[in-house]
Amino acid sequence: MKTNLKKASLLLTGVLVGSKLLAQTPDTLAVKDYVRPFSGGDQFRTWSIGVHGGLLTPYTIFGRNSHQDFTHPSEQFGYGAYIKKQILPSFGLQADFLRGEVSSSNSHVTAAGTNTYDSYSTKLNWSAALSANFTLANINWRHDRPFIQPYLTAGAGYMNYTPRITPAGGQQENFKKTDNGHIGEVFIPIGLGLKFNLAPGVNLDMGYQVNFVQSDNFDGYNFGSGDDRFSYAHIGLEFALGSSKKPQMAVHNPVSSMRTEYMVENQRTRAELQMQIDAEKAKNAQLASDLAATNANLAKLTTDSDGDGVVDVNDKCPNTPAGQKVDGSGCPLAKPVIYVTEEDKKVVKDAIKNLEFDLGKATIREHSFPSLDRVAQLLVDKNFSLKLAGHTDNTGSDELNMRLSKDRAESIKSYLVSKGANASRIEATGYGETQPIATNKTAAGRQANRRVEFTLF
Incomplete structure (x- = not known):
């Protein structure tokens, strides 16, 4: 008995020393324990393993121990391990393994009044069980991380054991005379305990388990009608x-x-709201600044010091003489300015569209005359300048193409001059095949390259 208590004390001391080495600060635990609510199981560690040691004894917290086959139990050392899969925060499945020895002495007397056996000692060769583990409380309303979790276990398993009995005044012997005394039986383990969280992923496990053997052979003595049982703390x-x-x-x-x-x-x-408030304040400040600048500019827009109709803020030529005609920037006009309008551009575009020459010649075909007449009238009415640029495809020699493009541009110039246009305001240039606007490999491309461009200014 003293030896077993000493073993248990040494085990507890080792566990507590190990727990101090693994301990961490509460702040670290709180950070590591955070998981976004309703996240999946992959956000947790759900597998764990455990090792334990303790005392095995025939006495249990269930039933009347005085009715067991032997009346003087003793404590023996046992040990085990398990692997557990946590399915829900409060429910898991674990596979248990246990070994050790259970013993007691002083069997009940027989009907004849004799004491049949002095003692028994059953070696638990191995036992394996599958149990459900129910965590009763993993919520602490006062702290971020709970420290203690009470739990219950219940399951079923199979054990292999060897009971040895010592008859009154005799020598110890195997209860079963075959198979080296080994017996295999089903058993029901039921337990409870407490787990103390020492560090993230490390728990101190203190438990008590009662194992109900489904026979009366465990202690090697069939006395009474009840099955055998033993406990493990x-x-x-x-x-x-x-x-x-x-x-x-x-x-x-x-x-x-x-x-x-x-x-x-x-x-x-709160941060998003503050950002929105700050952004609105910045917008309001910018609006106030813009309004002040606008008011200052409006004041400037009303001043025209030289009376030329252009306010000072836009007047690039201040102090012009009274009555002097000026342009939009307030500078004197040397001569009337005539602008090329969209209608003017359309007249030129129609002339280009309708322009045709005899094949390989600079002779203008008659159906091109009406649109050219309108261009000539435009030059006369508005005194515009015109640049004519002749182009050809790559058919023929370079020299021939250059001459043909020049002749066609000159032909148009001569026609426009004949209609009253100022010859000094018309420039005619030939570029031959040097500036194509399309490929010369196709008929459509060559057609596009045979052209005379009109630039009005």
């Missing part, structure tokens, strides 16, 4: 698997995450 560590950046689902506090989300959204909304 243990302490150990649980380690969450996966990225340390994710919180463990079983210890996650969803209320804290919802509160954090609310605070973040509140701060974001």
